[in-house]
Amino acid sequence: MTLALVGALTSAAFTLLVVSPRVLRQARWQVRRPALALALWHVALVLGMMLMGGAMVLSVGAAVSVSTRSAEPWGEQVAISLLGWITAIAFSGLVTVISVALERVLGAQRHNRSTLLSLPHHAEQVGGTLVLECETDEPIACAIPVSGGIVVISTGLKALLNPAQVGAVIAHESAHLRWGHLLATRLADLHLACLPRAEVARQLHRTTRLSIELIADDDAARHAGAVNLSNALIRLGVYQNDDTLTLRAERIAARYGNRGRRTLAVRCASMTR
Known part of the structure; x- marks a missing residue:
């Protein structure tokens, strides 16, 4: 038995x-x-x-x-x-x-986390979220789930994007904090660290990373505007030569109506000239 x-x-x-x-x-x-x-x-x-x-x-x-x-x-x-x-x-x-x-x-x-926070920075409140702006030319944005949650952006990000697009990026990172994505990320990272050669572990890791980004994209599109988020993702994708960011932008534009698709098409055309 x-x-x-x-x-x-x-x-x-x-x-x-x-x-x-x-x-x-x-x-x-x-x-x-x-x-x-x-x-x-x-x-x-x-x-x-x-x-x-x-x-x-x-x-x-x-x-x-x-x-x-x-x-x-x-x-x-x-x-x-x-x-x-x-x-x-x-x-x-x-x-x-x-x-x-x-x-x-x-x-x-x-x-x-310590490397990022060691950079010179100043803090401000944006929509109830503590935002640290670090002085570096690289466009950086991330969420740190400490002390009630902190969003870190860089001066390089603000130089690359306009204020509305920066706001959309902050909304995206705030969504990670609000949805508690760190726990899912840690679990996937731990699973992969334990079984680095297992396809199941690699697939879980990829799916987790993509899913939390898409969840945060949807949240940010609702709070900061699909157009602003799509254009921010496009600019970051071009700067970093990352097609994944462009695909995420296309998903947001398609998901949130014709206006987003038309604006996205115009922005894409202008950036390729």
């Missing part, structure tokens, strides 16, 4: 962790519904890990229990004990891998 239950939990975990990502990545609706896509990917990961953890705990518990009684058939006792010991060793190794990967992920984030 115990072995059957462990097998059922393991099979369910395998389905969620391995099979469901293969199904989800084929879904074309993810660009239209990024919040739902993000939720499904991470629910599958977390629930799969919980089921796997439950199977491990059950295996170890059964091994401890069977060692104290002899009612079970000899063959089943040996199988349960062996499975329990193997599971205990695997669990110890898993905890070690996760701990090392977590420290690496958090260490990299702390380093990037």
